[in-house]
Amino acid sequence: MQRPEESTDATRSERPQRTIVKLARYRDENFISTYSCFFTGPINDEEPHTFEEEKENKEWELAMDDEMKALEKNQTWSLVPKPKDVQPVSCKWVYKIKRKADGSVERYKARLVARGFSQKYGEDHEETFSPIAKMISVRMVLTLTTLHDRKLWQLECVLIWGAG
Amino acid sequence: MCKLKKTLYGLKQTPRAWYGKISQYLQFCGYQASDSYPSLFVKKQGSLHFVVLLYVDDMIITGNDATEVEKLQDELASDLISRS
DSSP: OOOOOOOOHHHHTTSOOOOOOOOGGGGOHHHHHHHGGGOOSOSSOOSOSSHHHHTTOHHHHHHHHHHHHHHHHTTOEEEOOOOTTOOOOOEEEEEEEEEOTTSOEEEEEEEEEEOGGGOOBTTTBOOOOOOOOOHHHHHHHHHHHHHTTOEEEEEEESOGGGOO | OEEESSOOTTOTTHHHHHHHHHHHHHHHTTOEEOSSOTTEEEEEETTEEEEEEEETTEEEEEESOHHHHHHHHHHHHHHHOEEO
16 A cells, blocks of 8 residues: 655644753753653654654654554555545654653554644534543542452553544 | 545544444443443443443443453454453
8 A cells, every 4th residue: 555645844834833842851861861761751852753854764664564554454545536625634644662661662653643633623524522531430430349349450442543 | 535434543533433433332232321421331231230431542341240341351352452
């Protein structure tokens, strides 16, 4: 399957891009090596921001192939000629390095995302509300489970954005 | 141009589509979404009762019959790709 390329910079300018400045302690090598296991965010800037930046890199190349295979397996889309009156939603690649607790690289992850901020309510989509449990309800279920001496199971679904 | 048959990360409809899919699946398994709290699913079967609480892609399940819950867990794993 052919990989969709990112749209040109015409749409990029619609959205303000922020510059990320790290706090001083996150630039301190000593601090990083001592406390790396507590970090949730990236501690360095190895993640490319655009398709152009990574093009030549083998790890990202493989990561994108993986994502494409998953999308293909899921039968995410079919290729159609563009109807006259529609404005397609553009897409882009997002690159993420998954790290282990000690900060070493676990895997390179590339995800193809839709740039949904161009969608308009009523025109491109209708309802978007999705009910989610409040934390207080989670605690209530946990409490009831304990009170009644029941067993509890926890599970997580993957690839949920490929739903329906 | 690509015509999407499934949702993609980043679309406005994605969270809604996921809720639609998981709630439909749980209903198929005999769970009823609570009217006043739609992320809570309940199943009653004689003296057995089960509760599923949904937090986007994460859920906790409890009930008074372990085999039934494990069955649901297996079904979710094969039909919807989950990991416990």
